[in-house]
Amino acid sequence: MRRRPAVLPLAPGSTLGILGGGQLGRMLAQAAGRLGLDVAVLDPEPDGPAARVSAHAITAAYDDPKALQALADLAGVVTFEFENVPAAAVAQLADIGVEVAPGPLALKVSQDRFEEKSFLNAHGAPTVAFAPASSPDEAVAAIDEVGAPALMKTRREGYDGKGQRWVEHAPAAARAFAELGGGPVILEAAAGFRRELSIIAARARDGATAVYPLAENHHEGGVLRRSLAPAQAASAVVDQAERIAARVLAGLDYVGVIGIELFEMEDGRLLVNEIAPRVHNTGHWTLDGCEVDQFEQHIRAVAGWPLGPTHAIARVEMVNLLGDEMQGWLRLAHEPETRLHLYGKREAKPGRKMGHVNRVKPL
Template identity: 75%
Template sequence: MTAILPLPPGSTLGILGGGQLGRMLAQAAAKLGFDVAILERETDAPAGRVAAHAIIGAYDDPLALNALAELADVVTFEFENVPAASVEALMALGVEVAPGPLALAVAQDRVDEKSFLNARGVATVAFAAADSPETAVAAAAAVGTPCLMKTRREGYDGKGQTWVEHAADAAKAFESLGARPVILEAAADFVRELSIIAARGRDGAIAVYPLAENHHEKGVLRRSVAPAEVSASAAEQAERIAARILTGLDYVGVIGIELFELKDGSLLVNEIAPRVHNTGHWTQDGCEVDQFEQHIRAVAGWPLGPTAARAQVEMLNLLGDEAAGWATYAAQPETRVHLYGKREAKPGRKMGHVNRILGSL
């Protein structure tokens, strides 16, 4: 059944994935009057506990997908590694899915992603693909060393990647990543990491948030500060990049775009994420409409909301046992606590985040 757009309150929105992003999307959808149906592989998932419906099953389980299609008027996803076949199956059942399959396909393969970006006039580091030890050595020599080797598919928070210091080391590095197809990326001589969160509505309207400055530790985002102090030129570059990507993908929803700022002030795109993004969590307490509500608005066919910043915010990820300090954070008047409801705190696992208000704007 084809959804009637804009989706009226009381409709049901489906989400593939039951983690923290799904949880915060479900909470934002409820605020706008929608019911939410979550499809997740595990019982007791964070998102399922705040949703009207929780379907337990694999993302490619035909019965689970049918159940979701029966409930949902529109479906979205919380992470980009859901099987493309699942999205196609839902669409074959007559369900509207946003963002669409092109965005998912591009984001799931790092070579396709950078090729798409370059074709749209968006700059990236030099890169080369490899699918054997021999081609890995040749690719490393082509892009120059040191270079970063990543698996073409999957991998996140620093997983599925390793540095190659000398071209001859690439064969061993290839084997260490499971002898799977890889991409080798030239090192970027950047001064800092930035990101932009942007959205595109079903009518083609585009809205962008102020840039964030991000700091990583061991491949995991540790903190973001936004709005970042950037030049007007950098802000204009980022907005232009976002518009080219969103339009090129015929995108609907919120997207996260990670950027490298070089010494000359130019920006390179590191990667894109076709979903709400960790570096956009600051918007929950810093903007008039946060990234989660914005995503719901977009996929539901509603007008996009304002993205102006009301305050400068420092977002800090709470990893593992750090979430046990919630009482300390809650006692700080300038700090807002966001916990994900995960039952087990594992080392390095994202258990929540806090937004510290640095000052009103």
């Protein structure tokens, strides 16, 4: 049974739906609350971080028809906190008459690394050379095409360094293919980059866009460790990043906040590493470094509100707290320049993101 479309912009007192109940969902819910909106969270895990700060919590699989109907009955618009939401769930919400933002194209592109890089190249956003493979022989041929060494990644799933292997020469490609499960993969040429940057951008329902200052990012073991923002960057680099963001947002007919990871090459060119159709870890610095942070910006966009200002009001070093590092919360709380953000996860596991700190300095 289809229902009437939501009246936009969502007025204070309306309910916004979120697929996913982790830390990103929690910070989205907190931002929505500041704007007077209620939140309904659908998440398979009971008592998750987002559920405990939301007005409504539905515990069920993402593609559970009854749960999706319950979410639709509550929410005027639905968004998501991560890009691996089942496409079938979004399709069912659309059949019911609920709008999901960002839209299905953003999910389709971001859920498959080959589709993603093909889309980026087609829309004037350059990447490293790449090739797909669906068998050991194709993996070997792909190495010959893109050159060695190359990074082999599963086409779907995988995050924080999971689901990927470096392949140093063609004969090793078949073994790496098997180690990654024998499913479809993508081979990406090595990028001799100078540093990793990211840009957080937003697009409203009326097509208006806004971009945040660049962040410089440092990873350890495939996991983001810290971001420095605003990054020191030449105007030509900033211009490139903003052009890339504009092309991606327009090409996806996007609504909401998106994270775009970039490689800055030695000659100053920017290549896109990947996109994330959601609020992004490298944008956490905006919570204390900008007038309107990425979470409020996303809520504004999907709810049909005008976008807020994105200029920096402070310089920030964002550091992820992994595993037991969050046990140092009291020491961190004593640091006058440190803003502590803990996610409310019940169990600390090695490498698990339990929170982050923003160390704030004047511009």
